[in-house]
Amino acid sequence: MADKANRPMADNTAPLLQISDLHVEFRTRDGVAKAVNGASFHLNPGETLAVLGESGCGKSVTAQAIMGILDSPPGFVTRGEIRYRGTDLLKLPEKERRAVRADKIAMIFQDALSALNPVYSVGFQLAELFRVHRGMSRRDAKNRAIELLDQVRIPGARSRVNDYPHQFSGGMRQRVMIAMALALDPEVLIADEPTTALDVTVQAQIMGLLADLQRQRNMGLVLITHDMAVVAGVADRISVMYAGRVVEEAPVHDVYARPGHPYTRALLESIPRLDLKGQQLSVIRGLPPALTDIPAGCSFNPRCRYAKDPCRQDPPPPAYAIAPHRTARCHFVREVLGE
Amino acid sequence: MSETSLAGHAWADLRRNKIFWASAALVALVLLMAVFPSLFTSADPGVCALANRNKGPAVGSWFGYDFQGCDVFARTVYGTRNSIVVGLLSTLLAGVLGLIVGLAAGYFGGVVDAVLSRLTDIMLGVPILLAAVVFSGRLSSPGGDNVTAVTITLGVLSWTAAARVMRSAVITAKSQDYVAAARMLGAGPARLMFRHILPNSVASYIVVVTILLGTNIAAEATLSYLGVGLGGDAISWGRQIAEAQDYARIVAHPLAWPAAFLAATVLAFIMLGDAIRDAFDPKLR
Numbered sequence: 001m002a003d004k005a006n007r008p009m010a011d012n013t014a015p016l017l018q019i020s021d022l023h024v025e026f027r028t029r030d031g032v033a034k035a036v037n038g039a040s041f042h043l044n045p046g047e048t049l050a051v052l053g054e055s056g057c058g059k060s061v062t063a064q065a066i067m068g069i070l071d072s073p074p075g076f077v078t079r080g081e082i083r084y085r086g087t088d089l090l091k092l093p094e095k096e097r098r099a100v101r102a103d104k105i106a107m108i109f110q111d112a113l114s115a116l117n118p119v120y121s122v123g124f125q126l127a128e129l130f131r132v133h134r135g136m137s138r139r140d141a142k143n144r145a146i147e148l149l150d151q152v153r154i155p156g157a158r159s160r161v162n163d164y165p166h167q168f169s170g171g172m173r174q175r176v177m178i179a180m181a182l183a184l185d186p187e188v189l190i191a192d193e194p195t196t197a198l199d200v201t202v203q204a205q206i207m208g209l210l211a212d213l214q215r216q217r218n219m220g221l222v223l224i225t226h227d228m229a230v231v232a233g234v235a236d237r238i239s240v241m242y243a244g245r246v247v248e249e250a251p252v253h254d255v256y257a258r259p260g261h262p263y264t265r266a267l268l269e270s271i272p273r274l275d276l277k278g279q280q281l282s283v284i285r286g287l288p289p290a291l292t293d294i295p296a297g298c299s300f301n302p303r304c305r306y307a308k309d310p311c312r313q314d315p316p317p318p319a320y321a322i323a324p325h326r327t328a329r330c331h332f333v334r335e336v337l338g339e
Numbered sequence: 340m341s342e343t344s345l346a347g348h349a350w351a352d353l354r355r356n357k358i359f360w361a362s363a364a365l366v367a368l369v370l371l372m373a374v375f376p377s378l379f380t381s382a383d384p385g386v387c388a389l390a391n392r393n394k395g396p397a398v399g400s401w402f403g404y405d406f407q408g409c410d411v412f413a414r415t416v417y418g419t420r421n422s423i424v425v426g427l428l429s430t431l432l433a434g435v436l437g438l439i440v441g442l443a444a445g446y447f448g449g450v451v452d453a454v455l456s457r458l459t460d461i462m463l464g465v466p467i468l469l470a471a472v473v474f475s476g477r478l479s480s481p482g483g484d485n486v487t488a489v490t491i492t493l494g495v496l497s498w499t500a501a502a503r504v505m506r507s508a509v510i511t512a513k514s515q516d517y518v519a520a521a522r523m524l525g526a527g528p529a530r531l532m533f534r535h536i537l538p539n540s541v542a543s544y545i546v547v548v549t550i551l552l553g554t555n556i557a558a559e560a561t562l563s564y565l566g567v568g569l570g571g572d573a574i575s576w577g578r579q580i581a582e583a584q585d586y587a588r589i590v591a592h593p594l595a596w597p598a599a600f601l602a603a604t605v606l607a608f609i610m611l612g613d614a615i616r617d618a619f620d621p622k623l624r
Contacts, residue, residue: 069522071514073449102524114516119538119621121348128534129524162348164621180524 014086016220017043022080033291035061037244043220050223050231053241059224106181110193112173116165122176123161129183152179171202190222240264243299250326260328262304306332349618359614365607373420382413393590405593406586421575426556432494434548441505463499475567484573508540549612553605576601
């Protein structure tokens with residue numbers, strides 16, 4: 001059947017999630033802000049991909065585009081593909097796309113307090129998912145909600161199921177958010193800065209919890225973060241984003257050992273290190289480009305110490321393959337690698 | 340296992356709230372008075388004797404007599420029905436209109452918002468009494484009590500504040516993360532609007548609508564005073580207040596009693612609205 005190819009879950013050989021050449025822009029009164037400019041990456045089952053980049057580089061917008069929850073207008077996906085098991089989600093009608101959400105791909109928000117509806121108890125919000133998507137009875141859904149709260153290690157889940165979001169602490173709220181996202185057993189979980197709003201000890205607990213849940217369920221996890229320290233412990237691969245493009249894609253240890261893009265290298269150098277105590281911390285000079293006015297050529301060129309003439313001319317550098325499963329978008333990748 | 344729905348929790352909360360019970364009792368009393376006025380007085384509000392003109396309170400006529408020699412208590416009790424019918428129904432009409440307009444404008448935005456918001460602005464610019472004089476004059480029939488005409492007039496002219504408050508609350512709620520999260524979890528437009536946005540935007544709307552009830556009961560009085568309100572033999576607090584006003588300096592009690600009933604009723608509804616609003620806000624528990 002020709003129709004069958006368009007159904008979700010048709011192709012089991014394709015990567016779980018494949019983003020290619022994704023372009024997203026925001027049409028505002030002040031002009032068109034190009035938030036994502038050809039981002040590409042993929043995710044395999046059971047794998048953790050860290051999408052790394054500073055504020056405003058298009059990480060969260062990419063996540064929202066994958067979920068299909070961009071506020072539109074002003075946000076529009078202008079080009080590219082988002083393939084889930086081979087099916088391009090962008091071409092699905094809204095109704096079918098809605099069925100993919102939560103069931104196949106779910107997302108964790110940065111600020112769990114604002115992401116939980118304040119007028120419903122957490123148990124009710126969880127149970128509602130089971131009632132609506134799984135047609136469970138009130139009682140079964142409630143019991144399932146308690147089980148789930150237990151799985152995300154909320155102490156005394158049974159007694160807390162009727163509590164409201166504001167009655168939970170920050171870390172507990174993020175656990176509730178995780179429970180909501182995992183309720184329908186998605187195959188892909190996108191975590192958009194899941195620990196940014198939390199303090200450091202709680203961050204570690206939440207990352208540990210996410211890693212455990214991922215292993216148990218063999219989920220693909222896209223971890224969006226700006227925190228290199230968070231990435232090192234949990235990710236398998238890294239995609240480094242700058243000004244809406246993936247500038248480097250590599251297995252996590254390779255990146256730390258030998259960054260292939262000047263931006264990645266600068267990021268790594270700006271992490272405070274104990275052995276360099278007392279010395280001036282290295283910083284990346286300048287600011288990320290305004291999204292309404294992205295420089296021609298490599299968008300990092302104004303801040304780059306390797307930049308030469310070809311970097312300032314379009315087209316932007318292609319993805320140079322530097323090793324198996326490793327690419328970097330830099331004309332001078334050999335020099336950056338130190339070869 | 341306890342009921343965990345919003346309404347269930349709200350009810351559990353209301354049951355323990357003394358203000359809720361006090362205002363609910365008062366509202367129930369007023370409604371009872373509106374439906375069965377004869378339970379409260381044996382006097383006939385239509386029988387007036389000029390011999391009793393402006394007499395003070397006495398046994399058998401607790402509130403005394405007005406300038407026409409009518410029993411103030413009997414008229415106040417019998418006036419409840421028209422005041423409540425006009426006040427409640429016009430507020431209900433205005434509340435529903437305001438809710439629909441505000442929710443649609445806030446949720447859909449764009450052209451829908453532009454059209455509905457300008458419509459609201461226009462309605463807000465219309466002087467309500469002037470419009471009511473024209474509007475009610477067209478709807479009413481000479482000699483009738485004109486309850487329907489006054490109700491529709493007030494309802495159609497008074498929804499703007501509720502719509503504006505609703506619209507801004509919906510716009511605030513719409514951009515919250517929990518709405519995005521609900522979308523992320525597969526919720527459709529209807530579910531988003533009624534399950535997630537509406538419950539988070541009704542708080543100020545409820546306050547505006549309960550205050551509107553008092554305003555509309557009073558507006559009926561003004562319309563009646565101007566001669567475009569209730570007609571014929573219809574009795575209402577508003578008419579009583581309007582008529583007694585002229586003699587207020589000579590004798591105050593014919594003005595005081597219907598005014599007191601009006602104030603108590605409005606207060607009861609406002610307290611009831613407040614208690615219900617608080618019960619539906621989990622953070623105030």
